[in-house]
Amino acid sequence: MTNSPAVRSGSGRRPLAPVRRLATVAGAALLAGTAIVCAPGAAYSTPGSGTSVAPPSDFGDCPPLPQGVDPGRWRCEVQTAAPRLTLGRVTVTLAPITMTHAEGPLADGGKAQVWGGMHAAATSVPGGLTGTAMGDRSPLLGLAIQPEYGGRSDFYSGQLSLRFRLRGPLVPKSCAVGADTPVDFRLQRSGPSTWVSQDPPVIEFSAYDDTFAARGAGRCGPLTALLGRRLGLPATEGNLLSFDASYTFRTYDRLSQGRPAGRV
Template sequence: MTKSTAVRPGHSPVRRVAAVAGTVVLAGTAAVCAPGVAYSAPRATAPSVTDFRDCPPLPEGVNPGRWRCEVHTAAPRLTMGKVTVNLAPITMTHAEGPLPDGSKGQVWGAMHSSPTAIPGGLTGTPAGDRAAVLGLAIQPEYGGRSDFYTGQFSLRFRLLGPLVPHDCMIGAGDPVDFQLKRSGPSKWVSQDPPVIEFSAYDDTFSAPAAEHCGPLTGPLNRRLGLPAAQGNLMSYDASYTFKTYDQLPTTSPRDSA
C-alpha cells in the first residue's frame, strides 16, 4: 500500500441462549446481491458543519499547503454472511499529500462510529427483537490499514449485546480488508466549502468468523453465517470535504483537548 502512518457472559442465561441460538433455523435475514452489481443505499447527507479536530500531525519536512485533511462521512450498507444491515453513519479523517521525495504520503487520523442493531438479535427470530436481553448489534472499528488513494481500508466489527462478551469481534485477528470500486464519477455538491459525493462498493471481500465470544462463539457464527468467503457486499455512498493544512488553525482542537 501507499506510505501511511496509522497506525462476561453470565452462566446459566448464556448457556440457555447459546442453545437456542444454535438450534434456530434462520430465514429471510440475508439479501445477497449479484456479484459486480453495486447496491445503491440512501446517500449519506453531508454535515452542515464539518469538524476537523481529528486532522493528524503532518510528517516532517512536507509542505502544509500541499497537504490536505479530508473528512468523509458515509452510512454504508453491509451484507456479511447471512445478515444485511444499514450501518449507522461513520466518519473517517485522514491527511494526504506529497512526501519530500515526491511520493504520495498519507497519515491516518481517526474513525467514529456507533452500533447498529442486527434484526432478530441473537436468535434471528422475532423473539430476538422483542427481548432486550437477546439484542445484538454490530459496530465497525478501524482495522489498522488504509490507502485512500486506491480505496483500500480495513475494518473490524465489534458485536454488542447484553449477553455478548466485550471482546467479541469479527476480524479480531485479521481485519476485514475492503477494496472499494467506484460506482460512477464523483460529484461536486459545493465549492465553498468543498463537498464532494461519491459512490463505491466491494463485493469481493471475505468475512472471517467471530472470535472471543465465549460460549456464544459457535452459535453466533452459525447465526451470522460466518466465516463467509463469498456473497458479501459493502456499498458505500459518501460525501467528503477537505482543507489544506495552511488553512487549519496552528493548534488543532484535538491538540488542545
C-alpha cells in the first residue's frame, strides 16, 4: 500500500491525487462498500454506532483519473458515517464523516485506487478539559475532537489512517492524537451489506475495529501531559471504532463534469 498525501478534514479533493496500484485483491471492497477482508473464521460482530446519516450524494471530491484508463470501468465512491469512537477513557459519537475515493482497473489490468477527500466536523468531548461538570459549563474549558485523514488508505483491505485534532479555546491548533504518526485502523465487517436503492445506488453496511492502539496527544504544548491523563492516552487496548455507514457510487462516464487526467 502506497502512502497518499494528507488531506485535512474539510479540505476537499486534491487536483492530482496519486494512484495506488494493487498487486492482489483478497475479498470485495468494504470501506467504500466494496472492500474489506475479515479475518478467517471471525465470528465476532460489533454493533455500529446506531446513528443514522443521510445517504451521500455529493461527487464534488471525485479525484482525477489516471491516464489511459476506461472511465466506464472506474467509479467514484462516496461514503458517509457517524462513527462511535472510544479512545482511551473517552467515548463519543462523532459528527458525520464523508470520504471519497475512486477505484478501477489500470490500462494493464491491475487494480488501483485514488484518494479524493474527507470532510468532518468537530465533536464536543463531554466534561471538556477537566472531565467534570465544570468543563461542560465553562466555554474556556471546552474540548472537541475532529478526525482528519492521516495520509494512508486501502479500501480493498479496509485499512485507513486518521489523526484526531483536539480543539478548544486553550488547546494549540497543532494538538492532535496521532500528531506525528497517525492512528491506523484495519476495519472489519459487522454484517452483510444492504442495498437500500438501485437508482441511485445506495448501500448500507457496518464495520468496526477494536484492535488498534490509540496514540498519545502530541504537539499540545503545556497541555500535553494534562490531555494524556484526561483522555487516558496512549492506550494499547480497549479502543473501538464502529459505525453504520451508507455509500453510493457513479462511474466516471456518468459524472456530470469531466476530470483532468492524473499520473500513475
